[in-house]
Amino acid sequence: xxxxxxxYCRNRGALIGLLILTLVILIAILxxxxxxxxxxxxxxxxxxxxxSQGDLLLGTDAVGRDVMAGLAHGAYVSxxxxxxxxxxxxxxxxxxxxxxxYFAGRVDDAxxxxxxxxxxxxxxxxxxxxxxxxxxxxxxxxIAIAIVSWPPVARLVRGExxxxxxxxxxxxxxxxxLGNLQIITRHILPNALPPIIVLASxxxxxxxxxxxxxxxxGLGDPNIMSWGYMIGAARTVIREQWWLSFIPGxxxxxxxxxxxxxxxxxxxxLNPRLTRKSK
Amino acid sequence: xxxxxxxxxxxLAMTIALPAMAQEPQAGGTLNVVIQPEPPGLMIGLxxxxxxxxxxxxxxxxLLRYDTDLNPHPGLAKEWSVSEDGLTYTFKLHEGxxxxxGEEFTSxxxxxxxxxxxxxxxxxxxxSLEHLESIETPDPYTVVFxxxxxxxxxxxxxxxxxxxxxxxHVYEGTDFANNPANNTPIGTGPFKFDKWExxxxxxxxxxEDYYLEGKPYLDEIYYHVIPDAASRAVAYETGKVxxxxxxxxxxxxxxxxxxxxxxxxxxKGWELFGPLAWMWVNNDNPPxxxxxxxxxxxxxxxxxxxxxxxxxxxxxxxTGPVSSSTRFYSDATPDxxxxxxxxxxxxxxxxxxxxxxxLLGLPYGETWQRWAEAVKQNLAEIGMDVEIVAxxxxxxxxxxxxxxxxxxxxxxxxxxxxxxGVARNYFSDNAEKGSPWNNVANYQNPEIDKMFDEAAxxxxxxxxxxxxxxxxxxxxxxxxxxxxxxxxxxxISRCNIHDPVTTAIGVNDSFRDTxxxx
Numbered sequence: 001x002x003x004x005x006x007x008y009c010r011n012r013g014a015l016i017g018l019l020i021l022t023l024v025i026l027i028a029i030l031x032x033x034x035x036x037x038x039x040x041x042x043x044x045x046x047x048x049x050x051x052s053q054g055d056l057l058l059g060t061d062a063v064g065r066d067v068m069a070g071l072a073h074g075a076y077v078s079x080x081x082x083x084x085x086x087x088x089x090x091x092x093x094x095x096x097x098x099x100x101x102y103f104a105g106r107v108d109d110a111x112x113x114x115x116x117x118x119x120x121x122x123x124x125x126x127x128x129x130x131x132x133x134x135x136x137x138x139x140x141x142x143i144a145i146a147i148v149s150w151p152p153v154a155r156l157v158r159g160e161x162x163x164x165x166x167x168x169x170x171x172x173x174x175x176x177x178l179g180n181l182q183i184i185t186r187h188i189l190p191n192a193l194p195p196i197i198v199l200a201s202x203x204x205x206x207x208x209x210x211x212x213x214x215x216x217x218g219l220g221d222p223n224i225m226s227w228g229y230m231i232g233a234a235r236t237v238i239r240e241q242w243w244l245s246f247i248p249g250x251x252x253x254x255x256x257x258x259x260x261x262x263x264x265x266x267x268x269x270l271n272p273r274l275t276r277k278s279k
Numbered sequence: 280x281x282x283x284x285x286x287x288x289x290x291l292a293m294t295i296a297l298p299a300m301a302q303e304p305q306a307g308g309t310l311n312v313v314i315q316p317e318p319p320g321l322m323i324g325l326x327x328x329x330x331x332x333x334x335x336x337x338x339x340x341x342l343l344r345y346d347t348d349l350n351p352h353p354g355l356a357k358e359w360s361v362s363e364d365g366l367t368y369t370f371k372l373h374e375g376x377x378x379x380x381g382e383e384f385t386s387x388x389x390x391x392x393x394x395x396x397x398x399x400x401x402x403x404x405x406x407s408l409e410h411l412e413s414i415e416t417p418d419p420y421t422v423v424f425x426x427x428x429x430x431x432x433x434x435x436x437x438x439x440x441x442x443x444x445x446x447x448h449v450y451e452g453t454d455f456a457n458n459p460a461n462n463t464p465i466g467t468g469p470f471k472f473d474k475w476e477x478x479x480x481x482x483x484x485x486x487e488d489y490y491l492e493g494k495p496y497l498d499e500i501y502y503h504v505i506p507d508a509a510s511r512a513v514a515y516e517t518g519k520v521x522x523x524x525x526x527x528x529x530x531x532x533x534x535x536x537x538x539x540x541x542x543x544x545x546x547k548g549w550e551l552f553g554p555l556a557w558m559w560v561n562n563d564n565p566p567x568x569x570x571x572x573x574x575x576x577x578x579x580x581x582x583x584x585x586x587x588x589x590x591x592x593x594x595x596x597x598t599g600p601v602s603s604s605t606r607f608y609s610d611a612t613p614d615x616x617x618x619x620x621x622x623x624x625x626x627x628x629x630x631x632x633x634x635x636x637x638l639l640g641l642p643y644g645e646t647w648q649r650w651a652e653a654v655k656q657n658l659a660e661i662g663m664d665v666e667i668v669a670x671x672x673x674x675x676x677x678x679x680x681x682x683x684x685x686x687x688x689x690x691x692x693x694x695x696x697x698x699x700g701v702a703r704n705y706f707s708d709n710a711e712k713g714s715p716w717n718n719v720a721n722y723q724n725p726e727i728d729k730m731f732d733e734a735a736x737x738x739x740x741x742x743x744x745x746x747x748x749x750x751x752x753x754x755x756x757x758x759x760x761x762x763x764x765x766x767x768x769x770x771i772s773r774c775n776i777h778d779p780v781t782t783a784i785g786v787n788d789s790f791r792d793t794x795x796x797x
Contacts, residue, residue, distance in 0.1 A: 038656070038659065040652060040655065040656045040659070041656060041659075041660075042584070042653065042656055045588075046588045062531070062588070062589075062649055063588060063589070063649050063652060063653050063656075064584075064588065132671075135668075135669075136669050218648070218669070222640070222648075222651075222652075222667040222668075222669045223655075223666055223667050233645070233648075233649070236529060236531045236645050237531055239535070240535065
């Protein structure tokens with residue numbers, strides 16, 4: 001573990017990423033305490049520029065809502081969507097990929113064709129179709145994002161499992177009479193974990209971007225203040241009040257950047273040999 | 280030198296405080312107007328949606344025109360009279376009026392248009408024609424309408440969107456909807472149809488044989504089809520178009536464009552329509568069946584804020600079911616203004632118990648979305664739990680038609696008279712599912728039904744005024760719906776274009792009196 005941490009710290013970008021993400025998580029957790037009022041509350045006259053009034057650090061939006069409060073509550077939504085949809089995507093992708101890789105043959109064929117079916121449809125277009133069909137609520141946004149983002153997981157897991165299943169220790173496990181399920185869960189998956197973790201960190205970033213894009217297009221949950229919604233609502237005044245789009249845009253950029261840096265750091269830390277080779 | 284002299288005169292005129300000098304109109308020039316969206320057709324007898332009316336208003340005319348106080352003025356009829364008992368309306372037509380194909384316009388065309396063509400094709404007019412007994416044409420320039428019973432709004436029907444004059448010689452005995460002439464509309468108006476480049480523009484040219492000497496002033500009109508709101512704003516900013524009819528650019532673009540040089544803005548020209556925005560309240564769904572809950576909502580909503588922040592300060596705060604520009608509007612109705620404390624107290628007394636109320640926004644763009652959010656917040660502040668339901672236009676129609684809503688934004692036209700544009704939304708027996716435009720709230724008040732029926736048939740305007748004042752009083756105290764704003768749709772144009780809006784239907788009327796100062 002200490003080794004892991006040491007290797008992680010060697011990547012300075014990853015440290016900065018971790019710092020930013022911690023900050024965002026803190027803001028998200030503390031949002032209800034820092035801004036106990038609803039982020040939809042109209043607190044002042046509309047279009048107050050940032051830093052013009054002491055208690056409204058970032059000014060107000062088109063309807064006079066506190067931008068800072070929106071940003072804080074939006075952080076919670078973005079992280080929640082990113083995290084939960086990634087977990088759901090993993091829950092779909094890992095079993096499919098593992099079964100395909102482990103059982104090979106026809107099972108593999110069937111499952112991979114199924115995966116490819118999802119991969120051939122552009123993920124964003126599919127998400128739009130899913131949300132346009134269902135009622136746009138936070139749950140459906142998460143489900144839609146999960147549905148469009150599991151195929152890479154399945155393919156990655158399949159590849160890992162394929163390379164592991166012919167190893168001696170798996171043969172030994174088979175010989176000792178362990179069932180398929182136990183072999184997969186106890187012996188193969190733990191060894192396939194590092195690349196999955198790295199991929200997962202990038203998927204969280206991807207999910208945050210997707211959620212923002214969907215909200216920007218007005219397909220998000222209309223009852224939830226998210227960063228994408230804030231940009232979408234502000235795009236109409238981008239020529240006069242550019243900061244209303246810029247501020248939440250920055251928040252998305254920083255969070256996604258942080259997650260990508262962390263992903264890279266995790267990659268370095270989990271695959272030490274790879275790192276050395278690349279240097 | 281000439282210019283200086285003119286300036287001097289203008290200055291003089293101001294110093295001695297004379298009324299504004301009436302300038303001599305100049306003939307000639309091209310008018311570039313935005314049309315949004317592209318109309319499905321221009322034959323106004325068959326299609327009456329907004330963009331069709333706007334273009335066809337130059338091609339077709341009706342018997343009367345209405346000023347911004349809804350007083351009738353001569354159109355194709357030069358004079359008219361109403362009998363004492365309110366049953367006979369006699370119109371004298373202008374002589375020498377020609378259709379664009381050269382045929383003369385006579386009383387036969389009037390009879391054909393109203394009695395045959397529009398009776399078949401125009402549902403809104405057909406409802407009013409139920410009061411009509413017969414149309415007589417004693418001579419080519421006289422038309423006599425005989426009614427079965429007095430019908431107060433009758434004289435308000437003769438604008439081009441409701442009762443356009445259609446050439447009998449072209450349409451008689453044909454299949455109206457499939458007549459090839461529909462593609463090259465023929466009317467009596469000041470402009471003739473020239474060319475329609477689909478997806479790009481509609482071109483009208485001056486009617487040289489127009490019956491009013493010297494009119495129209497303009498040589499030609501281009502209606503430009505520009506599908507994207509931002510591009511329409513840019514088209515004005517770059518000088519491609521000179522007139523932006525109400526609603527053609529997004530509200531938030533209006534302040535910026537308004538600041539441009541040589542730009543004038545008017546919110547006139549909507550008086551006949553009197554667009555009123557309100558929220559339908561599903562009177563069948565508990566707890567909204569409790570009048571106290573509805574009254575609480577009524578007082579919880581900050582209409583002035585919505586007007587100032589979302590509608591650029593244009594429009595008026597509504598006081599009840601009738602727009603202030605509609606005839607027989609009464610301002611003596613019970614107060615419904617913003618008063619959160621009163622709202623809280625009312626909610627406290629009511630049967631509301633924390634239920635989640637669904638709010639269906641109107642999918643007509645950002646302004647309406649922000650408005651729904653503001654209303655949700657207004658209601659949250661008096662302790663109501665509101666959930667916004669998002670939908671597209673088809674979904675909105677479906678949900679409202681099926682009464683699958685609690686609160687739903689809408690706005691409707693009133694056509695100048697409560698009997699035409701208000702009663703339909705409050706009649707008990709006009710509440711069947713399947714239409715998003717009838718009594719969607721399912722407001723049931725037999726007393727009101729009776730009063731509406733009687734008021735429509737009264738002869739004297741004074742009696743009607745009294746009757747409608749009483750109706751408005753009762754409806755507002757029952758609070759079946761939450762009235763919000765009389766919408767203001769500003770028409771934006773270059774200031775050197777004079778008189779783009781002269782009547783109560785604004786740019787939907789012809790540009791007959793419009794001229795360009797060079």
